[in-house]
Amino acid sequence: VAAVRFIEKLTSRLESTPTFLCVGLDSRYDRVSEAIGTSGDIESTVFDFNRRVVENVADLAVAFKMNVAFYAGFGAPGLAALRRTNAFLRETFPAIPRIADCKRSEMGESVKMVIKEIFDDLGFDAVMVTPWFGRDTVEAYLEDPARGVAVYIHDSNPSAPEFQQLPIVHPSSGAQVPLFEYVAERIVQEWNSNGNIFLEAGLTYPQQLRRVREVAGEEMPLLVAGLGAQGGKAEDLIGLFGAGRRRLFVNSSRGILFPARAIRAKDRYFEEVRRAALETSQTLLELSLR
């Protein structure tokens, strides 16, 4: 039986679940134990928290994205919690993509090791990579379309423009374009030969996000970062949802996992988690229709 192509899995989910919500399971042990106390060791505390978040928001989640650093920062028990979370997701909600926000950008022999680490051992079905090293970085992922790859195009952090917005001289046209646009163009035209790449861009730079959509075309799924805590405004998403208004999803991490109302009312913590996810989904759905 051939495995499902990752991009088909992602687009099916985008079509069937018009919430546009990527739940960022950045479940730092220290913050989790502050929020709900511990249930024993690091591994079970973080896994139990994730399981309850997932059970409460799965129907609202286009995808789950985990920043691996928030688990690896707590050593082997942190990574064990991540592995168990992915195993639980794969078994219980196999239709939902599991994206590793890990900024691993290896090449050659070492990228095979990243595949073992991120896909085989930790259990993700998509990885996120920086474009800095060129096409070599994604080549090994392209061999198997069951693996998704997201490339960071224009990020949400304050210093993202330092290089990403530099004017470059386009090798073909000679025109000056910002580096991030050229990167997006290369990916769409040259890298994505097996159709399993999608793009990440930040809502904190709305003009640039708009250009990413223009260069990427209407079919390419966009993962948008930077909503909420980082200052991105949801209104800036209007018009960027792509083909069928179903080719964009927005990450929210802290706003879903640790909403202020949940922190205040610990006896209904996960109800408040669901409420936060529902409110964000409704906002996004309304914007997708404008």
Added chain:
Amino acid sequence: VAAVRFIEKLTSRLESTPTFLCVGLDSRYDRVSEAIGTSGDIESTVFDFNRRVVENVADLAVAFKMNVAFYAGFGAPGLAALRRTNAFLRETFPAIPRIADCKRSEMGESVKMVIKEIFDDLGFDAVMVTPWFGRDTVEAYLEDPARGVAVYIHDSNPSAPEFQQLPIVHPSSGAQVPLFEYVAERIVQEWNSNGNIFLEAGLTYPQQLRRVREVAGEEMPLLVAGLGAQGGKAEDLIGLFGAGRRRLFVNSSRGILFPARAIRAKDRYFEEVRRAALETSQTLLELSLR
């Protein structure tokens, strides 16, 4: 007692150990067990191999560099071997820098997690990052000068030129310069405010490597990748050794860990490892004097 500044540790080592050799402990379990057999489980096989390599080449090593992917690819036991290797090095050879080749490029909260992972948990004293996300990526490392940071400027892989050599329009001068030169310039002039950054560049692009030295200045330590298996020619290092001919070191991984002569003569495997390290050191020393 204040910790030793990383760059002083590195430059002291460069001064005292004119071998110019960075030993790349990319000790993949599968290749190690093929080369020397196993000594039980993954963790002890890889750790025992590393310990014996270290014991045989420590006096010749300016630094040890481990690509974390080659350990993480074998899950928790692989990472345990890496942790033990760093603990062994820190205890037995504390003067030798331990560099994490990991291409982690986080920002904000998540970079603090990388510090916990790479420095506190795995026991490195320097990390390597891509410049893609701008200065935010290195900011957290700058707070503590006991931590070193290497930035990938122009890499040794075939597609490195795709973005790294793009002509950009320099924001101040308006001149066209290749992106990697501008990145090096920014790092030297703006990022390195606490003096703990060094640069990585590939020997497979000798002209570009020369430009990195020119832009970085004579004092900046350069870590050079791509010798040997990747096709870089040692002769291209002539003139690039920097201040006092002591500001450059060259990584070699497979050529030291798995030399053909060692594979053929397993009863004196580690003697052959030492011989390979010694030959590379002598070549580099001769070139540093030309």
